[in-house]
Amino acid sequence: MKREKNELMQFLAGLAMLVAGLFILSQKVVIYSGFWGYGWMAGGVQMSGGLIMIPLIAGIVWLFASGGSFGAKVLTGLGVLIILLGIIMTTNIKLSRVNLFEWIVILVLIFGGAGLLIRVLVADGRRERRGRAEDPRIERTSERIDAIEAELERMKKDQ
Numbered sequence: 001m002k003r004e005k006n007e008l009m010q011f012l013a014g015l016a017m018l019v020a021g022l023f024i025l026s027q028k029v030v031i032y033s034g035f036w037g038y039g040w041m042a043g044g045v046q047m048s049g050g051l052i053m054i055p056l057i058a059g060i061v062w063l064f065a066s067g068g069s070f071g072a073k074v075l076t077g078l079g080v081l082i083i084l085l086g087i088i089m090t091t092n093i094k095l096s097r098v099n100l101f102e103w104i105v106i107l108v109l110i111f112g113g114a115g116l117l118i119r120v121l122v123a124d125g126r127r128e129r130r131g132r133a134e135d136p137r138i139e140r141t142s143e144r145i146d147a148i149e150a151e152l153e154r155m156k157k158d159q
Contacts, residue, residue: 007120014116021109028098028106033091052086055079 056079062072098106 010116011120014113014120017109017113018117019113021106021111021113024102025106025110028096028102030094030096031091032094033087052082053079055082 055075059072059074059076059079062069063076066072
């Protein structure tokens with residue numbers, strides 16, 4: 001007989017591996033941005049960081065002057081969106097120097113942990129549902145339930 005697997009332990013192990021791998025990876029990644037100092041390119045034109053603040057400033061002024069009109073809200077939201085896009089567009093992500101062993105450990109932790117999580121959450125659920133239909137205890141239990149329901153129906157008719 002196949003030994004039962006402890007899904008909770010597999011889930012916790014997979015989660016721990018995934019978190020550890022992502023933590024180690026986050027320690028090896030360097031993120032820097034040239035947003036405020038260097039500006040960003042828009043349609044081939046170099047724009048400084050201060051120029052993209054103009055829609056936000058105009059939207060805020062219009063918002064307070066008009067008492068909250070729809071156009072002021074749209075302009076303010078557009079200004080915030082432009083600033084966020086500017087930050088994202090000028091963000092550079094670089095992996096710092098990592099030796100091969102560290103890289104393999106990071107990949108095994110991340111993808112091994114994700115694989116364990118997927119196995120517990122997806123594959124074992126399907127196997128369990130399939131196994132329930134083949135389990136003779138369940139068939140006997142369902143036969144007993146049917147017999148009890150039939151007896152209850154017979155008793156109701158006799159009353």
